[in-house]
Amino acid sequence: MKxxxxxxxxxxxxxxxxxxxxxxxxxxxxRGKLFKLTGIGAHLLRHHRDAELLRDVLAYLVRLTDPLPNxxxxxWTHLAPAGYRSPxxxxxxxxxxxxxxxxxxxxxxxxxxxxxxxxxxxxVAIRRALAWLDAWRQDGPNGPWWPEVVTRPDEASRRTxxxxxxxxxxxxxxxxxxxxxxxAALVLxxxxxxQLAEAAVLGCLSDPVQLGRVTDGGLCHGTAGLYQSMWRIAxxxxxxxxxxxxxxxxxxxRRRARSWWACSTGPPAPAWPATPPAPTRRCPxxxxxxxxxxxxxxxxxxxxxxxxxxxxxxxxxxG
Numbered sequence: 001m002k003x004x005x006x007x008x009x010x011x012x013x014x015x016x017x018x019x020x021x022x023x024x025x026x027x028x029x030x031r032g033k034l035f036k037l038t039g040i041g042a043h044l045l046r047h048h049r050d051a052e053l054l055r056d057v058l059a060y061l062v063r064l065t066d067p068l069p070n071x072x073x074x075x076w077t078h079l080a081p082a083g084y085r086s087p088x089x090x091x092x093x094x095x096x097x098x099x100x101x102x103x104x105x106x107x108x109x110x111x112x113x114x115x116x117x118x119x120x121x122x123x124v125a126i127r128r129a130l131a132w133l134d135a136w137r138q139d140g141p142n143g144p145w146w147p148e149v150v151t152r153p154d155e156a157s158r159r160t161x162x163x164x165x166x167x168x169x170x171x172x173x174x175x176x177x178x179x180x181x182x183x184a185a186l187v188l189x190x191x192x193x194x195q196l197a198e199a200a201v202l203g204c205l206s207d208p209v210q211l212g213r214v215t216d217g218g219l220c221h222g223t224a225g226l227y228q229s230m231w232r233i234a235x236x237x238x239x240x241x242x243x244x245x246x247x248x249x250x251x252x253x254r255r256r257a258r259s260w261w262a263c264s265t266g267p268p269a270p271a272w273p274a275t276p277p278a279p280t281r282r283c284p285x286x287x288x289x290x291x292x293x294x295x296x297x298x299x300x301x302x303x304x305x306x307x308x309x310x311x312x313x314x315x316x317x318x319g
Contacts, residue, residue: 037061038104045112055119058112061105062125072155073132075102081149091152096136098176099220101149102129110183126184130193133181136160142210143203144196148172167213168204170225175201179229182236198237201230 041057048054064074076094080086095101106129109122137144138160145165147154154160170176178197185194204210216222234242 035100035104038108041108042111045108045115045117049115049117054112054117058109058117058119058122061109062119062121064105065102065125065128067128073102073128075105089151091155093152094132094150094155095148096133096146096150096177097148097172098180099171101172102132103177103180105129106133107180107183110180110187113187114183123188126188130181130184133177138165140165140203142207144200145174145204146177165204165207165210167221168210168226169214169221170229171220173221174204174210175226175229175233179233182233186236198233198239198241201233202241205230 037057037060041054041061044051044054044057066074068074068076073094076092078085078092080089081093081095081100096103098104098107106126109126109129112118113122113126133146135158136146136150138146142165147160147162148166150160165174166172168174178200182194182197185191185197214221214223214226217224219225219228230242
């Protein structure tokens with residue numbers, strides 16, 4: 001990935017410093033700029049839309065789509081997806097995902113365009129990212145899907161080593177990639193692309209094999225992330241096809257303690273805790289503190305301070 005000195009690198013330096021304080025191994029600095037700056041840009045777009053730093057971030061991401069001299073995309077990194085050198089990724093990789101790949105900047109550039117915040121070259125950058133995603137789109141029995149990463153051997157052969165879609169997660173899976181492309185289609189007024197992105201989502205939601213790979217309740221690659229992605233895709237879809245899936249996955253989220261807060265689609269109430277409380281004591285059924293217990297005598301209901309009292313959720317850890 002190219003070294004593009006710019007103002008936003010100061011913001012990245014703060015995140016790198018925070019990482020070292022937590023005794024984490026620092027990531028590749030250029031790889032880090034991709035997803036760290038996208039997150040910073042998303043925050044600025046939501047809370048400080050007129051900030052000059054937001055335009056600096058957008059300008060950086062636009063320039064990042066310029067191809068490298070060797071023909072690889074500008075966001076290519078020489079490291080493995082985990083952020084380290086690996087024999088399996090000798091030539092590095094290009095990441096397609098929403099969390100760590102080009103779909104994240106694509107989504108931010110599209111959202112910014114949708115809200116009237118643009119910099120020079122923004123439409124071209126959106127089309128470049130889409131063209132690369134188009135080149136790696138696969139067509140399966142349940143609809144289109146995309147590999148999570150592309151390696152140098154993949155580039156040389158123009159074929160992905162990933163033979164089937166993996167879990168339909170927000171971070172690397174079909175839902176995240178499709179959402180980014182749906183947003184781009186909306187700002188480009190590309191009806192065909194929007195329909196393709198939505199068809200990809202409906203296809204994976206109808207595939208029990210893919211859904212069976214979602215095994216936890218988290219936001220990154222669990223039911224909460226699936227629900228949040230699907231809810232937003234459905235909001236921008238003109239058809240009713242998502243209604244049944246939305247209800248089903250909201251119920252699935254509610255069965256997982258850590259997912260409940262992540263399944264909310266409105267602004268948080270002032271008294272919401274940062275994480276859902278877990279019951280720490282046993283109490284007999286029918287007492288004021290508990291309306292029902294499970295077979296081990298633990299509380300099923302908890303008195304939420306946000307007004308959602310006695311939700312029928314059995315608190316438990318993910319997985």
